[in-house]
Amino acid sequence: MKYQLQHLTEYLYQHPVANSYNLACLTPRDLSYQEVKTTALHIYPTGAEVSQYQDYFGNIRHFIHLQAPHQQLSVVSHASLEVLPRRNNERLQSGCSATQLQSYLQHSKTAAAVYAKMLCQPSSMAPISAEAGALLAPLRRQNQTVLELAEQLNQYIYANFIYTPGFTTVVTPLSDVIKYRRGVCQDFALLAISCLRANGIPARYVSGYLETQPLPGQPRLQGADASHAWFSVFDPELGWVDFDPTNNLLPCQQHLTVAFGRDYADVVPLKGVVQGSGNHQLKVAVDVVQSA
Amino acid sequence: MSLENFTGGRYPLHANCFDELVAADGNARAPATAIARFIDKHGAAELCTRQLQLNQTISDMGVCFTLYAEGSNIDRAWPLDVIPRTIPSSEWQRTSAGLKQRLTALNLFIDDLYNGQRILKDGVVPAELVLDSKNYLAPCQGMSPRYGVWANICGTDLVRDEQGTFLVLEDNLRVPSGVSYMLENRTVMKRVFPELFADSTIVPVDDYPAQLWQMLASLSPRGEHVPPCIVVLTPGIYNSAYFEHSYLAQQMGVELAENHDLLVEDDKVWLKSLRGKRQVDVIYRRIDDIFIDPLAFRADSVLGIPGLIAVWRKGNVAIANAPGSGVADDKVIYAFVPKIIEYYLSERPLIQNVETFLCQDPLERSYVLANLDKLVVKPANESGGYGILIGPRSTQAERTQMANAIKDNPRNFIAQPTLNLSTAPTLCDGTLEPRHLDLRPFILQGAELYCSTGGLSRVALTKGSLVVNSSQGGGSKDTWIINDEG
Numbered sequence: 001m002k003y004q005l006q007h008l009t010e011y012l013y014q015h016p017v018a019n020s021y022n023l024a025c026l027t028p029r030d031l032s033y034q035e036v037k038t039t040a041l042h043i044y045p046t047g048a049e050v051s052q053y054q055d056y057f058g059n060i061r062h063f064i065h066l067q068a069p070h071q072q073l074s075v076v077s078h079a080s081l082e083v084l085p086r087r088n089n090e091r092l093q094s095g096c097s098a099t100q101l102q103s104y105l106q107h108s109k110t111a112a113a114v115y116a117k118m119l120c121q122p123s124s125m126a127p128i129s130a131e132a133g134a135l136l137a138p139l140r141r142q143n144q145t146v147l148e149l150a151e152q153l154n155q156y157i158y159a160n161f162i163y164t165p166g167f168t169t170v171v172t173p174l175s176d177v178i179k180y181r182r183g184v185c186q187d188f189a190l191l192a193i194s195c196l197r198a199n200g201i202p203a204r205y206v207s208g209y210l211e212t213q214p215l216p217g218q219p220r221l222q223g224a225d226a227s228h229a230w231f232s233v234f235d236p237e238l239g240w241v242d243f244d245p246t247n248n249l250l251p252c253q254q255h256l257t258v259a260f261g262r263d264y265a266d267v268v269p270l271k272g273v274v275q276g277s278g279n280h281q282l283k284v285a286v287d288v289v290q291s292a
Numbered sequence: 293m294s295l296e297n298f299t300g301g302r303y304p305l306h307a308n309c310f311d312e313l314v315a316a317d318g319n320a321r322a323p324a325t326a327i328a329r330f331i332d333k334h335g336a337a338e339l340c341t342r343q344l345q346l347n348q349t350i351s352d353m354g355v356c357f358t359l360y361a362e363g364s365n366i367d368r369a370w371p372l373d374v375i376p377r378t379i380p381s382s383e384w385q386r387t388s389a390g391l392k393q394r395l396t397a398l399n400l401f402i403d404d405l406y407n408g409q410r411i412l413k414d415g416v417v418p419a420e421l422v423l424d425s426k427n428y429l430a431p432c433q434g435m436s437p438r439y440g441v442w443a444n445i446c447g448t449d450l451v452r453d454e455q456g457t458f459l460v461l462e463d464n465l466r467v468p469s470g471v472s473y474m475l476e477n478r479t480v481m482k483r484v485f486p487e488l489f490a491d492s493t494i495v496p497v498d499d500y501p502a503q504l505w506q507m508l509a510s511l512s513p514r515g516e517h518v519p520p521c522i523v524v525l526t527p528g529i530y531n532s533a534y535f536e537h538s539y540l541a542q543q544m545g546v547e548l549a550e551n552h553d554l555l556v557e558d559d560k561v562w563l564k565s566l567r568g569k570r571q572v573d574v575i576y577r578r579i580d581d582i583f584i585d586p587l588a589f590r591a592d593s594v595l596g597i598p599g600l601i602a603v604w605r606k607g608n609v610a611i612a613n614a615p616g617s618g619v620a621d622d623k624v625i626y627a628f629v630p631k632i633i634e635y636y637l638s639e640r641p642l643i644q645n646v647e648t649f650l651c652q653d654p655l656e657r658s659y660v661l662a663n664l665d666k667l668v669v670k671p672a673n674e675s676g677g678y679g680i681l682i683g684p685r686s687t688q689a690e691r692t693q694m695a696n697a698i699k700d701n702p703r704n705f706i707a708q709p710t711l712n713l714s715t716a717p718t719l720c721d722g723t724l725e726p727r728h729l730d731l732r733p734f735i736l737q738g739a740e741l742y743c744s745t746g747g748l749s750r751v752a753l754t755k756g757s758l759v760v761n762s763s764q765g766g767g768s769k770d771t772w773i774i775n776d777e778g
Contacts, residue, residue, distance in 0.1 A: 021556065023587050023602075049559065051602065051606070055430075055431065056430045057430075065556065065599060067557060109413045110413065114409050114412045114413055114419045114423075117412075117419040117420055117423060118423040118424075120420065121420060122424060266430065273598040
């Protein structure tokens, strides 16, 4: 599936600001199941210093410095990419068991194992809580693979948590999400990660986009799409396998991947510091369009 | 040199403690002979007079320290005891070799953690203990500071056991404080005891600022042919170590800067001045890692410089200590330092650790919980002596509280046997009494390795107390390395 992607972030400031420093994580990365053909980052006003680097997780980052006074900052990320089928549904049963996974983590001397062990540890936005960990116990079955268990968790979250935009913010703690059983994609991904890590299973956060289909008979609205998030679980043989608890499915050709991290804090799309006073307004618009 | 009976045999030596100045038979140890003679000749009354002179000198010089207590800051005069602590130079040679060995290994360890992670793959240090440390900073992965050295300035706390053997109590690799007091203690003592400095062979300590400058200069990204612009970056006047920040900047002849004095532009760091911008080469930062760049770490930091990490990543500025080096300054990692030394250097540690129990380990945890009344329990990531339980001095309520804290978060606690720290004669209400003390030497690593001559001796002023931290009301002594090698 081929896509044209556009993600606009725009800040409007009440008074002119200067020396705006920003860190972006907006450029989709190349993966075995995602071919990124072209990318571009457009910044308005022009004249910003931009430098690109790859972070520890292999994500593409941009450091943006805008020196001159300005009242508006727009960052637009463009990409054209092709997402290939992954056939993960067919592979769930061939993964390893929880016992085999623990043994691998304990004995393997590979970089993949060290990386997986890091993703078993609590992180700032996905702390390990007994509350989250306890969600997994009723989902365990005999002769179950780790990936089948993760799939159970994916279903459980979808069935028992209500997708409620606006109920949470980026700083809502997980305990509130569990208490009220509400949240958005970011909350559900972090909940699953916290739950899996509490059970010693390596899990990571994935940020990206979901292609949305308009209702039958209605035109597709520009900018109607949004950033999306899901989680990924490690299997020693199969590598990292993605799950989308918001939609109860295994990401395939409708999911466009931008970045991986321990949690949202590692992959914030755009964050920055400015010098100035007054209020600001933020506008975000995402377009994911299929192309020929 | 003959041994002299110390203060006429009236000095009440502690049983089971090594005394720095007085041997078990009541005679002065060899390096303390000159001090013993002085006391015999002039008596305790003269010591009291000199202590008053000393206090006045400290007050005149404005040597001070800030205590954080109950949400307020209290400036107080730096407490210095009139009796110095003495160490023979032959012993100090061996000790400083051990300290250099330790810092060399720790830097190889930090560099490995952020590049390759060989030691984690080999399972010598468990990956889970490192990668969940608050001080492990993923954004620093793949960085390689000059010489592969991350912790350029280290303050290692040493204590002596009952036999008088030096042991390492902890390594301070984040922003260790105290060296200015080592230097000022010496300046004050020279004024108060000119006759002792005229007669004895006390090795000078005052090359430290020059050594520090040289080490920092060796980190300059523009190389040795461009005069480096070095700044000391301070959080400001409300920091407890502000005295030291300004003192070191002044001693080295470099700028003292707060975050708003620095600016990131064109992939470089600039110092704003009346004569325009100057490119900064080396930042000796006295701000914790997570506060130095709100973009890279804590977004709510008002002490940092936005974009600093991006410049550092490009290699256009050196930061000492390098961000992320605190990962080895964790009391859980401390327990692995002997293994770390053997792993990277294939050498035996020259200075041993204090025996340490990790609450993370189920067996060791149950031992700790059963022996809370005998052990010292420390949180893994605190400094300044906050949150410590000293078992033999604790109440049942304190022990219960600590037991719960350990059960909640075992990774965050270690325990050690309660040590009989060494003592030294200290002037208390007109008489000399033994008080417990430790020693913090300062070790530098850049192009070369350097260890301070002695260090800062911190003394617990309360009778029987083992807590020497300045933040907890401890005092200090000048540390004399006495040349015994001819």
